[in-house]
Amino acid sequence: MDYETLQNHYTRFLSSRVADRKLRAFWSGALPAHVTPHPDPIELAAGMPNEGLFPIESLHVNVVDEPFAHEQYAVRARQLHRDGGGRGEEFDSRAFVQDRLERGSLVDVWRYDPDRPAALSGAVAYQYAESRGQPQLLEFCRRIVQRINPPAYDQWDVTLAHGSSDSLFKVFETFCDAGVTVLAEEFTFTPTVSNIVAAGGTVVPVKVNVTQDAESQGIDVEFLADLLDNWASSRYAHLSKPRLLYTIPTGQNPTGTTLSQAxxxxxxxxxxxxxxxxxxxxxxxxxxxxxxxxxxxxxxxYASDELSVDDYCDKVLSKSFITIDTVGRVLRLETFSKLFLPGVRISFIVANKFLIDRIVDFADVSVRAPNGIAQAVLVNVIHHWGTKYHDDLQGWLHWVMKVASQYTHRRNVLFQALYSTDAYKKGLFTLTEPSAGMFLTLKPSFEKSDKFPLSERERALDVFNYKLLEEGVKVVLGTKMIVCRELSLDRSFFLRITFAYAADDLQLQEAASRISRAVERLFDEY
Ligand SMILES: Cc1ncc(COP(=O)(O)O)c(C=O)c1O
Known part of the structure; x- marks a missing residue:
């Protein structure tokens, strides 16, 4: 498969706006054959400030090697880390930082860094740059893909974007026009629906199984096959056949489900x-x-060191759709938000080279590259972790596994607490245990009481929410993450709960007690 084949096949997927979204570059152009340019011309064309004008001489970022390392100095540690955590003292941030500095935790970004080619220097990072991203970060993203989710074809590439929110915006701008149909899980990350609709598209929901069973959870494939095979006689016959499927395959938001490889x-x-x-x-x-x-x-x-980095990559992680993609029809969106910092606003898209070029065209005439300071911080921190291991990728994956370990611990604490509550023991709610991500679903057992016929459950879920708020717990309602009420309302009477943000074990345990009280009150007082 070459670039031309990709172009021939995928051009018809592009939105009508794509053709006009081409950078009108005024600073370059083809030369006639008889002109041989000077090998070392003086740049009087580019409107870029000379880097001597940049006021930042160096950046120094103090990093930790373990999540929550600062809590060894903090009152807030409590029980989150069984082996650490002082009680009763205020967090002495300065003492902590001083201590870290003495132990060599500083990541430096210098204006010029000729001795460390893998580092990203300030002079480069703060300058105007390629919309696609800085070469070091792009190469690192390619290495992540190559190691963990190698596509089943060669002509793929990556581009950076400003968080997956931006990746989604660009993707749907690139593919959606009026009349384009996009399939999506019936419960989904609703900002994506807004993107699709704003680009003129229509979202058609696909039924999902919100169950504990690893093989059947997630998209209902029979439903999907039936819908597509019988589109012309379906309730969507007036719409065009789908151009795209939008899916969150692992640790789905909001259901927490993960699609099996099969x-x-x-x-x-x-x-x-x-x-x-x-x-x-x-x-x-x-x-x-x-x-x-x-x-x-x-x-x-993770915490008991049963998993090596290779186990994690080869046995633990779910394999992306792109690993079975032989023709370049999958676009994979990754983000550094959940693993590094949401505020860094850096993500990347993996797809066939022709489609990546179209997405870069869009960046060229809109936001251009992600923030250079953010890219410099990310590249140099990863490089710093890499110096402690075999290479940057190993250093990064060690960090990522530590983050996954924290989520596993939080999930464990919350589930143990929820399973120990009175309301659970009385069978007043059920839970689905996620195998990835930060979300679980909790379903009140409405069928246990004749107070809650189907027609009453939407209101009852709202009342449940009020009781949760009175008891002191904030959650998201399944009813708020529906694509189409008509198809999904009856299956949407669940809560999306996350263990990502709570301060510590005690808060998670307290949340479980409050949830239990709210459920009991719902059943008693409704
Ligand atoms: C499914 C999904 N996509 C995208 C995002 C946005 O991620 P980012 O911070 O990279 O924009 C989120 C964040 O919550 C999400 O849940």
């Missing part, structure tokens, strides 16, 4: 059969949570 294969086969693209939005894939063990609820395979 289902990924079947969905990919449907994409080939019906010729649609798959947009795989995967912010949570690296947060893989080993199965919760009720007999040993605190078991955490």
């Amino acid at each position: 289902k990924r294969r079947q969905i990919y086969d449907l994409a080939n059969k019906h010729d649609f693209l798959i947009v795989e939005d995967d912010p949570y894939g690296y947060l893989k949570l080993p199965a919760f063990d009720r007999a040993d609820p605190h078991h955490n395979a």
